[in-house]
Amino acid sequence: MGTNLRLHILGCHAAAPRTMTHPTAQLLELRNHWFLIDCGEGTQVELRRYGIHFSRIKHIFISHLHGDHFFGLPGLISTFRLLGREKELHVYGPKGIKEAITLLLKLGQSWTNYPLIFHELTSRRSEVVFEDEVVIVRTIPLNHRIYTNGFLFSEKPGQRKLNIEAARKYNIDMAYYRKIKNGSDGITEDGRRIKNELLSFDPRPPIRYAYCSDTSFHPEMIPLLKTADILYHEATFLESEAHLSTKTGHSTARDAAIIAKDAGVGTLILGHFSTRYASTQPFKEEAQRIFPNVALAEDGKVFEF
Numbered sequence: 394m395g396t397n398l399r400l401h402i403l404g405c406h407a408a409a410p411r412t413m414t415h416p417t418a419q420l421l422e423l424r425n426h427w428f429l430i431d432c433g434e435g436t437q438v439e440l441r442r443y444g445i446h447f448s449r450i451k452h453i454f455i456s457h458l459h460g461d462h463f464f465g466l467p468g469l470i471s472t473f474r475l476l477g478r479e480k481e482l483h484v485y486g487p488k489g490i491k492e493a494i495t496l497l498l499k500l501g502q503s504w505t506n507y508p509l510i511f512h513e514l515t516s517r518r519s520e521v522v523f524e525d526e527v528v529i530v531r532t533i534p535l536n537h538r539i540y541t542n543g544f545l546f547s548e549k550p551g552q553r554k555l556n557i558e559a560a561r562k563y564n565i566d567m568a569y570y571r572k573i574k575n576g577s578d579g580i581t582e583d584g585r586r587i588k589n590e591l592l593s594f595d596p597r598p599p600i601r602y603a604y605c606s607d608t609s610f611h612p613e614m615i616p617l618l619k620t621a622d623i624l625y626h627e628a629t630f631l632e633s634e635a636h637l638s639t640k641t642g643h644s645t646a647r648d649a650a651i652i653a654k655d656a657g658v659g660t661l662i663l664g665h666f667s668t669r670y671a672s673t674q675p676f677k678e679e680a681q682r683i684f685p686n687v688a689l690a691e692d693g694k695v696f697e698f
């Protein structure tokens with residue numbers, strides 16, 4: 394089986410960028426889309442470091458307007474212009490993002506030469522923000538110090554696979570092949586109807602990725618995560634700093650693991666680590682006491698599913 398989803402971690406640390414730790418940004422490859430999720434300071438440098446073609450990014454999802462999640466956006470938007478971009482760029486983020494970016498462009502008299510389209514979010518309920526034939530993206534309302542959304546990226550169910558041997562055996566008219574892939578029965582050359590199940594295989598189950606950063610412990614998100622294969626959940630702190638976590642609207646590794654367990658996700662990826670910790674290994678240990686399948690985000694790491 395090939396790779397269906399690829400997640401590049403460009404940065405997975407909280408607060409200010411440092412030499413070896415970068416603020417939040419991820420690139421998700423799903424069904425030929427390259428979605429950029431959050432855009433902390435220096436994201437364009439990280440994109441270059443990992444050889445990711447800027448022109449393939451058409452949709453950017455911003456969770457909230459804290460600097461460590463979007464200060465890289467004006468720079469990236471400007472660089473797109475310098476590179477002569479012509480393709481549309483869609484930015485999804487909290488209300489205010491358009492004002493913030495356009496003010497910077499206005500003051501610098503540096504309007505983009507490509508269409509820059511903002512989709513401002515205000516809803517406290519989950520809503521669909523992007524949809525095409527293969528993928529649907531909806532918000533996951535989170536609970537942070539300011540208005541924040543996570544995002545659930547879901548593949549749509551694929552077509553059924555034609556069982557070509559069976560189709561030949563039953564003498565199915567080739568004109569029906571396409572309909573069979575869409576779930577219809579087949580008709581033989583002499584006019585008999587053959588059930589779809591006998592002529593096709595089930596499609597691969599659709600894959601789903603949930604991105605949740607930043608948030609305090611927020612079980613209200615669980616119903617939305619029920620179908621997620623992969624959950625990225627912030628774990629800014631360990632339980633030993635639970636008081637700081639509560640105070641700042643963040644989660645501990647244990648909080649993230651409880652959400653993963655109760656939602657029954659496949660894999661939990663922890664990230665958004667506070668730079669106060671020298672090692673991220675204790676995050677994994679703390680989470681694994683509750684939920685076994687835990688991975689640690691790491692700047693530059695690529696996850697494949």
Ligand SMILES: [Zn+2]
Nearest residue numbers: 457459537607
């Ligand atoms: Zn934040």
